[in-house]
Amino acid sequence: MLEKYLDYSAEVLEAKKAGKAIVALESTIISHGMPYPQNVETAKEVEDIIRQGGAVPATIAILDGKIKIGISDEELEFLATSNDIEKASRRDLPYLIATKKNGATTVAATMICAELAGIEVFVTGGIGGVHREAETTMDISADLQELAKTNVAVVCAGAKSILDIGLTMEYLETNGVPVVGYETDKLPAFYTRSSEFDVNFRVDDASTAADLIRTKWELGLNGGVVIANPIPEEHALEEAFITNVIETALKEAKENNIAGKNVTPFLLGKVKELTEGTSLTANIALVKHNAVVGAGIAVKLQK
Amino acid sequence: MLEKYLDYSAEVLEAKKAGKAIVALESTIISHGMPYPQNVETAKEVEDIIRQGGAVPATIAILDGKIKIGISDEELEFLATSNDIEKASRRDLPYLIATKKNGATTVAATMICAELAGIEVFVTGGIGGVHREAETTMDISADLQELAKTNVAVVCAGAKSILDIGLTMEYLETNGVPVVGYETDKLPAFYTRSSEFDVNFRVDDASTAADLIRTKWELGLNGGVVIANPIPEEHALEEAFITNVIETALKEAKENNIAGKNVTPFLLGKVKELTEGTSLTANIALVKHNAVVGAGIAVKLQK
Amino acid sequence: MLEKYLDYSAEVLEAKKAGKAIVALESTIISHGMPYPQNVETAKEVEDIIRQGGAVPATIAILDGKIKIGISDEELEFLATSNDIEKASRRDLPYLIATKKNGATTVAATMICAELAGIEVFVTGGIGGVHREAETTMDISADLQELAKTNVAVVCAGAKSILDIGLTMEYLETNGVPVVGYETDKLPAFYTRSSEFDVNFRVDDASTAADLIRTKWELGLNGGVVIANPIPEEHALEEAFITNVIETALKEAKENNIAGKNVTPFLLGKVKELTEGTSLTANIALVKHNAVVGAGIAVKLQK
Ligand SMILES: [Mn+2]
Ligand SMILES: [Mn+2]
Ligand SMILES: [Mn+2]
Numbered sequence: 001m002l003e004k005y006l007d008y009s010a011e012v013l014e015a016k017k018a019g020k021a022i023v024a025l026e027s028t029i030i031s032h033g034m035p036y037p038q039n040v041e042t043a044k045e046v047e048d049i050i051r052q053g054g055a056v057p058a059t060i061a062i063l064d065g066k067i068k069i070g071i072s073d074e075e076l077e078f079l080a081t082s083n084d085i086e087k088a089s090r091r092d093l094p095y096l097i098a099t100k101k102n103g104a105t106t107v108a109a110t111m112i113c114a115e116l117a118g119i120e121v122f123v124t125g126g127i128g129g130v131h132r133e134a135e136t137t138m139d140i141s142a143d144l145q146e147l148a149k150t151n152v153a154v155v156c157a158g159a160k161s162i163l164d165i166g167l168t169m170e171y172l173e174t175n176g177v178p179v180v181g182y183e184t185d186k187l188p189a190f191y192t193r194s195s196e197f198d199v200n201f202r203v204d205d206a207s208t209a210a211d212l213i214r215t216k217w218e219l220g221l222n223g224g225v226v227i228a229n230p231i232p233e234e235h236a237l238e239e240a241f242i243t244n245v246i247e248t249a250l251k252e253a254k255e256n257n258i259a260g261k262n263v264t265p266f267l268l269g270k271v272k273e274l275t276e277g278t279s280l281t282a283n284i285a286l287v288k289h290n291a292v293v294g295a296g297i298a299v300k301l302q303k
Numbered sequence: 304m305l306e307k308y309l310d311y312s313a314e315v316l317e318a319k320k321a322g323k324a325i326v327a328l329e330s331t332i333i334s335h336g337m338p339y340p341q342n343v344e345t346a347k348e349v350e351d352i353i354r355q356g357g358a359v360p361a362t363i364a365i366l367d368g369k370i371k372i373g374i375s376d377e378e379l380e381f382l383a384t385s386n387d388i389e390k391a392s393r394r395d396l397p398y399l400i401a402t403k404k405n406g407a408t409t410v411a412a413t414m415i416c417a418e419l420a421g422i423e424v425f426v427t428g429g430i431g432g433v434h435r436e437a438e439t440t441m442d443i444s445a446d447l448q449e450l451a452k453t454n455v456a457v458v459c460a461g462a463k464s465i466l467d468i469g470l471t472m473e474y475l476e477t478n479g480v481p482v483v484g485y486e487t488d489k490l491p492a493f494y495t496r497s498s499e500f501d502v503n504f505r506v507d508d509a510s511t512a513a514d515l516i517r518t519k520w521e522l523g524l525n526g527g528v529v530i531a532n533p534i535p536e537e538h539a540l541e542e543a544f545i546t547n548v549i550e551t552a553l554k555e556a557k558e559n560n561i562a563g564k565n566v567t568p569f570l571l572g573k574v575k576e577l578t579e580g581t582s583l584t585a586n587i588a589l590v591k592h593n594a595v596v597g598a599g600i601a602v603k604l605q606k
Numbered sequence: 607m608l609e610k611y612l613d614y615s616a617e618v619l620e621a622k623k624a625g626k627a628i629v630a631l632e633s634t635i636i637s638h639g640m641p642y643p644q645n646v647e648t649a650k651e652v653e654d655i656i657r658q659g660g661a662v663p664a665t666i667a668i669l670d671g672k673i674k675i676g677i678s679d680e681e682l683e684f685l686a687t688s689n690d691i692e693k694a695s696r697r698d699l700p701y702l703i704a705t706k707k708n709g710a711t712t713v714a715a716t717m718i719c720a721e722l723a724g725i726e727v728f729v730t731g732g733i734g735g736v737h738r739e740a741e742t743t744m745d746i747s748a749d750l751q752e753l754a755k756t757n758v759a760v761v762c763a764g765a766k767s768i769l770d771i772g773l774t775m776e777y778l779e780t781n782g783v784p785v786v787g788y789e790t791d792k793l794p795a796f797y798t799r800s801s802e803f804d805v806n807f808r809v810d811d812a813s814t815a816a817d818l819i820r821t822k823w824e825l826g827l828n829g830g831v832v833i834a835n836p837i838p839e840e841h842a843l844e845e846a847f848i849t850n851v852i853e854t855a856l857k858e859a860k861e862n863n864i865a866g867k868n869v870t871p872f873l874l875g876k877v878k879e880l881t882e883g884t885s886l887t888a889n890i891a892l893v894k895h896n897a898v899v900g901a902g903i904a905v906k907l908q909k
Contacts (some may be wrong), residue, residue, distance in 0.1 A: 001521055002521070002522070002523075005521070005522060011807065062460050081731070087674060089476075089479070090479030090524065091475075091476060091479045091481045091482075091503060092503070092504075093519075093522065093524060094481060094515045094516070094518045094519035094522065094524060094528070095481060095483070095503070095504040095515055097522070098514040098515040098517075098518040099511065099513070099514075099515070105572060112522075112524070116522065116523070121346075130744065135438060135741060135742050135744075136438050137470075137473065137688070138433065138438075138473040138474055138477070139471045139473055140473070140477045141477070142476060142477050142478070142861075144477070145451075145477055145478055145479065146479075149396070150752075167743075167744045170743065170744040170745055170746070171744055173695075173697060173748060174744070174746045174747070174748050174750070174751055175748070175751055176695070176696030176697045176714070176748050176751065176752075177697060178697045178700060179696070180701070192818075200698070201698075201701045206760060208704070208705065211704040211705075212700045212701050212704040212705070213700070214704075215611075215700045215703050215704040216699075216700035218607050218608070219608070219611060219699065219700065219703070219722065220608075220722070221699060221700060221718070223822070225700070261310070299351050304824055305824070305825070307828075308821075308824070308825060329640070392779075392782070393782030393827065394779060394782045394783060394784045394785075394806060395784070395806070395807075396822075396825065396827060397818045397819070397821045397822035397825065397827060397831070398784060398786070398806070398818055400821050400825070401817040401820075401821040402814065402817075402818070403815070403819040415825075415827070419825065419826070437866070439741050439742060440776065441736065441741075441775075441776040441777055441780070442776055443776070443780045443782070444780070445779060445780050445782050446756075448780055448781055448782065451784075470638045500880045531752075588835060
């Protein structure tokens, strides 16, 4: 039944048959997260890093209503340049697939497709979370509910501080999702190596991370594991700088009566504007670093 | 095991054996939603519309602790006139069934019973949602959690605007529930054909709706699908009129220090008082229209 | 697979083989809930009460990474006196087990381990809930999500009124969890026999409670059932007294700018300080009473 929906690349199919470690990658970063041609370059470099780590990359996207598990160079170019790619979260998959449309998968949708394909590790930049002002807007990313129920480990650099990280941690705690620091006691915040929040647990090697993940699922404790891996020191933005950028942006938002659901896109735009090139460089660096860690964990899980 | 709890009408049992399309109907609208005798008349007319559409109606209720899947004329009369019928949501089913009581099933409980009986489509008036002031009261209908997990498509005219429709849409998005507009881009709001909110997707025929629903469940994406079907134009209330009614009611509520959980019943009462006959007529018209659409989708799903 | 994680005591293992009723007990009350030596004495007395009721007690804890289902006297002493015992909720189990650490199980984690061991009834003091100010802090105990999905009946004396009991009831309703009063119409609030809130249903004997629980699970309605059993009259604190204590504490919190997540520990400390010996005596009395009721229900469920 499922087979008719999934379309594996030759590389991934071979890896599955050989029992090799596979690492899922999302496509929102390609279609909506980075400008061209950096999106294509980064996607290819990240795939290569995973190969060098001894695993096989499986970039996931919806193309013509098929769930692609692994994409070709032409498909990557299409995802990176077309304007006809919807952002695909859990709620969007049935529509996009039934009506044969294209979709770039978010963290939530990539987790779903990875689980369908039997892939246990997924590398991304940052997870979605509880938005600032969510106390009144209830704007909470579907990524968090996916982490609560879908069996995929998500290697990321934490969540962006334009989100409310404290509320995000509370939501994950209520839903029983472990947030594991990789070589860190502090929760990283995407552009920065730390935040004011502690991770739940620290692990210092891929083997321990893999043990924790395997134990969770063997116990029947369904849901994801957040592996929070800080951005490499040399590319990290200053915490004071990024905090200042966000505070400036929040102040501007207030002055312009931007509230509720409009705050997040406004903050995203301001951060981009005020940090310019450095934020893109940082984003690329952290994703690559996550790929190194993710491949390592995937290899250990396969043993 | 399950069999001892379920009691099928002869018509539904035959339909199951013959592999015919079946459409579930709820009983709260009968016991608590409409006055007598309009409740009985409407229930019968809606059942007939479903039969004319090529499907078999299965009105669901709890009687003497049995889950009725399809009810007789006498049972309908009893549900429509007795004062001894509890409102039954998810949390109530075990108690009512174990202690052999009577219950009129809400959207949540009807979804549960439909799924137990293998029925995939359910026609109702409107779904529950996030209540106004839920930011502080946490008053959120159990219907939304049911939509997050139970595999039944719910054909409705949206949610009443006495609820907070924006927060309801956020909650459904977080939980991955598709809200599909049937021949509309705008989310209908029960008495009106539209609201300020967009649906997630628009479909224009039963076949596409059925494809989307089937795809969702075949992918293992558990949970419902909201098919939002606007009230027919000739029976729709004016958006300005109903907005004005609600604003008047909200103002009165504030003046009388009615807050939190007391707001919704107050608003319901005021809408009834200020719209009088027209709101009942509208309610009947939209349910009938939902029955037409629901039967069509059920027939397509059965193919 | 599961077997390697679970370590049964001889008594529990024998009970399982003989098909005897078993009642789970948590260990947070031992390690973090009561001072020494009252914690050891109470744990033993509660176990004996369960035996006298015709069931077998299974105190649950994580020791050296094993899930203990039933503990020895030495293990009890260790849990009661060591400083090296983590508080273990759902999110903590994989880490503690994979890294071979010790953990005292909360309501959520005890429910999980009980279900893994096939135990249907769990006796505790009180459940976690929605914290005061959770509208802004989103501080909601993982116990509530566990009640939403894990098939264990939890016999307790309600929730402490330092929590927001009204919001806790709303959250449970949204998630379809029945809150059943045992010989009471009013929700007990731990130290007091009642609160301003009604339970959903009242049952007056173990047999009816067991029927309700069995019916729920046979219908496939996954999740827990709260059996709210009021503290015995002779040990109950006065509602006016405890309300006054909490109001005094809330006032002090405000004067000292204690807000958000810091409110609950502050209130807990103040209640302890202002009620002194009486609150410990009450706590012991209510747990013992819950053990009587829990054993009775477990025996009925086993029939
Ligand atoms: Mn959102
Ligand atoms: Mn409610
Ligand atoms: Mn908490």
